[in-house]
Amino acid sequence: MKTAGTAGTAPRAVSRPGLRERKKRRTRDALLRSALELFTTQGYERTTVDEIAEAVDVSQRTFFRYFGGKEDAALAVQEMVEAHFVDSLRARPPGEPPLEALRRAVLEGWDTISDAVVTVVPVELYLRMFRVIESTPVLLAAHLRRSAETEERIARLLAEREGLDVDADPRPRLAVAVFGAVMRVTSRQWSTGEDAGPEAIRELTAAYLDQVGPALTGNWRTALRR
Amino acid sequence: MKTAGTAGTAPRAVSRPGLRERKKRRTRDALLRSALELFTTQGYERTTVDEIAEAVDVSQRTFFRYFGGKEDAALAVQEMVEAHFVDSLRARPPGEPPLEALRRAVLEGWDTISDAVVTVVPVELYLRMFRVIESTPVLLAAHLRRSAETEERIARLLAEREGLDVDADPRPRLAVAVFGAVMRVTSRQWSTGEDAGPEAIRELTAAYLDQVGPALTGNWRTALRR
DNA sequence: AGGCTAATGACAGCCACTGACAATCGACAA
């Protein structure tokens, strides 16, 4: 390495997290990327943790120090997405009616999600991973449970906004559950469809949210436009 | 074995399933009952399959011949309940509007479920197990996934009833998803509440179904009755 | 430079689950 010492002691910004932290982040990112890559190419079940660890050249034990389990790695990106929505919702003005806040938060969330995700994994990998989740029973199960937890947090958040008690008034949980249900149907449809681009999901979300009313109508004999 | 041959060749009803079948059923029932008993007393995670098998005095391998896994045993009753609902829905007159059919099927389902369940496990055990499911992450996850599968079946069923294509028209899936969401909120509320009797869940279901409209209303400032 | 602490690797072990093979037990007919 000769005299390149300056590189190691580079006098960068003071806020630099330090070598140890940077190394941890790199290891985690590498593990996550390798995991997703393997999951999406060979399938989730056919990928062992040892394989992932080996691809990054760390011990299996280390993998489990960064992720609670194989599932956690597979759902890490999805978790970021959901966190993004919650943040999006928190940013809504307090005066907004709850359901409008939800709708706007979600639509706005889809617009800005790409930028947030790309910093860790390429968008295309996220898309492929989503399909793996939908088609792998144990992953889908874990995903649904996490979504349910997120819904609970959102329900509490909305209840607080409106000054209600979640346990006394069923409306927050009901509304959020309904909303979540629509989101699930939407993303499922999106993931199985042709156009899996980032814009398609936004359109689909808006369209399906508008369809809730008609769907709850007594009869479905009236034809759909489009 | 002496001359006790008559006992083995007992000339009972012709429809008697035969010793082999009866033995299988007994083993399965015993395994299921022991499993639920252990799950509800010590907790799901702290119960090993070996323990369950030992309690029935069979090998661990045999347990896995009767159940796909620990989960399957834990969710066996829940599965019966969902199947009961689907049957209930199938029995609805074809002319009935889809959402009314759903509502009636569910309410009627709760009325008749007790009788159906008791034939295998005591109701009280079912109640306890439900709480275990709700409070055990991996079980809740598996439960939600199965519910999602049931919803898909129901969506197809309703679509067929109405002569629609589930993939072209989002309304069946949307309606069923919304309905399922209400059911989940309802049963969750029921399981955490005081009155966990069979009648309480029926009332709660009806009440929450009626609350969906108000919950989707723009603002929640209007107070609730009750 | 050297001590402190966090990160890692290397075992060892538990538990859910599966495949394979041999022993056993009920069904059915001779």
Place this chain on the structure above:
DNA sequence: TTGTCGATTGTCAGTGGCTGTCATTAGCCT
């Protein structure tokens, strides 16, 4: 009744996810 056939079961061995423990290593700070 007895003997054959096929289903049920137990045993054994092995895989993979996951955890506790402990020694080693490597960044950090004085």
